[in-house]
Amino acid sequence: MTEKAVTAEKDRGNDMDTDVLYWIWLSDALGASNKQTGALLSAIPDALEIYRMDAVALCERVPKLSRTVVENLSQKSLEHAKRVEEYCLRHGIGILPYSDAFYPDRLKQIFSPPVLLYYKGTIPDMNEKLCLGIVGTRHLSDYGRRMAYRLGYELSLCGAYTVSGMARGIDTAGHIGSLDAQGCTVAVMGCGLDRIYPPENRWLAEKICANGALVSEYPPGELPARHHFPQRNRIISGVSQGICVVEAARGSGSLITASMAQEQGRDIFVLPGNVGNAGFEGSNDLIKAGAVFFTQTTDVLQTYEPLYADSVDLSRLSQEDAYAAYDELHVPPIYTPKRGQRNNTPFERTAAGKHDTGKRSKTGQHTAVFDTENNGVPSPVVLQDEQQQKIYDALQEPHTVDELAQLCDMESRQVSMQCTMLELSGHITSAPGGLYCRATPEEG
Template identity: 40%
Template sequence: MSNKLYWVWAQNALGISASVKSDEIVSYFGNAEKLYYAGEYEWKISGIFTNGQINKLKSTSLDSAEKIVAECEKYKIKIVTPDDDNYPSMLFKLPNLPLVLYVRGDLDCLKNKIAVAMVGAREASDIGVRIARSLSASLSRSGAVVISGAAKGIDSAAHTGALNVGAKTVAVLGCGFGTDYLPENEPLRREIAHHGALVTEYPPRTPAFGHNFPFRNRIISGLSYGTIVIEANERSGSLRTVNHAIEQGRDIFAVPGDITSSMNMGTNKLLRDGAKPVFNAMDVLEEYAERYPDMLDIDKIESVLTTEPETVRTEKRKKEEKAEKQAAKNFVKSAAPNNISEKARMIFDAFSEETMQAEELILRTKLSTVDFLSAMTELEILGYIEPLAGKNYKLK
């Protein structure tokens, strides 16, 4: 009998909650078949289970687990458990790791990859969606795998950005396969399964109960080296993902937003509390490029990894300055694009030459520092400006 059956039995018996010491179960018993046949005495002396959990282990038969396994086989849903080779290694660091993952697609897309979570508002602004899509595409081109929750808004934009550049992406669901949750996102979920993986710890046909999602978020952050937040108010569920990431010792990133918008209050508070500001993909990838050079496209992040002697860099800077001066003479600015915010348009209009310093742009626009940074993030991620050394910015 397959060992997967016993893992499903264990999950059915113990339930899916923070009270299950799943890491200790894996460490003590090794596999679920040993757990099943260990019996009540061994369960007690292990010190892992409460009396209530032991009673559930005693009273739960294999029948329901057999039905779940049969349904998964019928609908080609993969069952991945902690003793499988393709169980994500990052999840072993979680004290409440999932005992069972139900998968459509291929989890191997996470092997030897830097995975980055991207979360944010479901009712996101147009600018937030464009930023998420563009940032996800840039991260994906560099070899990172973007992970999110397949919800509306920022989640959907994160997955779409990766898919648009032919990259793989992973969605972690808060319900079982075979439910009618968010039917409008079904085409996106099919694409994700075809070009990455849909993952859930909930058995098939488990409804999308509200309490599933906060606990689901620990898997989103747990699969990832870092979590990026784009547009989150003070009560956003995205901040629960951040809390899980902090508990797991993962990096926190945030895209600055308009301080007058409630949609950005959670995000901006993260920045105040020490999250790293994100203006482009480099701000994320530079955290991992030196440690994991084989997992990322070094050529695309070479500007962050400057290892040349100072004399060589000085000569390069002189050539760049000369080229910039010549370009300034020939500079002809195009009209401001239509798809940017009013503050971003003010900055765009303030460019009187191709390359300008941030301080000069602030003086010309009279924007606050936070509003300036938020608008510059928008222009940068949408590809209208490019950051240079010395707080200079180039209009593309």
């Protein structure tokens, strides 16, 4: 990627900026999509300064802070933030705080900006280039699939960055189109970056990291949850100049993104559908409410071409391509598993059905050392935390979080959090396919 960009690789093998630790603490204290974040950071745009302030000083500077927020900001322990920071360093996850010059300016202007963004890959300079969101239904039609792919391809071909959520359906088609055009695309996740959701898009996540970035405001270990996705949608629209709704039924989550885009003052472009087609009723409602309809990519790009004359070039799109019928374009098939179907890809299991445990990070500290007087058998591991002990004991063989939750009679969220802590302490390691296994001592 030749444009100015920030990559997670710059953080690997080096200590992160000391201030990043306080931004992690602040993000943890406020939580995702906190409505008071904007007011707090507008008044005090420095996490270290906020950390050093007591409750009285905070209330004097930002009088409208709620009691809950003040109480959370009064908790000064950095232990969790240190564990998260170390985990990110070991796993190639970059951290882009609100104070960083590469933090998107448009995102700072929304009502509840993320305190920081975790990322994998390379975040392009969104302050200088045209960024457009591609959103739509997970239950897409063939028409929607082809048009989302075409939109992603042609936006990237002409020099725009694309942003979406890597969800099934329209999101996936748009990302693939951008990648096929050798463009830069950014996927905003609704979970920690150590989780890939949906799991069948693991291959897509790897390709996006090579030609763009995965970003999330959620720390490692955070599982996807229903309420996360509306929260992440505000980031998709927040970093974009405009949102392109490709296909949306009434009740589609993409309508939430469009609503947020309107609140943020973003442009909304909508692909119209046939009257009476339930899959496009939400789209057509947006058009009736005043959104701009588009029938080809140039309709969208012409809006911004004067502002981005140096980077947006419609001449890269031939007239023949621009006016081609949707069914004349080559579009690769996009796999969508049937409900309840497990996706056993090579990333998850070997052909023989055995788990591939991968390599353990060399920076982890072991407490399960080999006992040389006991024929190389690891000494019993005794952990202070009861939940962690239960999980460790259950890992006689590799398991996923959901499997561990059943074995240990715990909630998946609790298991995920404790697995992250066990991995940070070096007791367990993660493997392809969302599996966890006990860490093995390094060969001498």
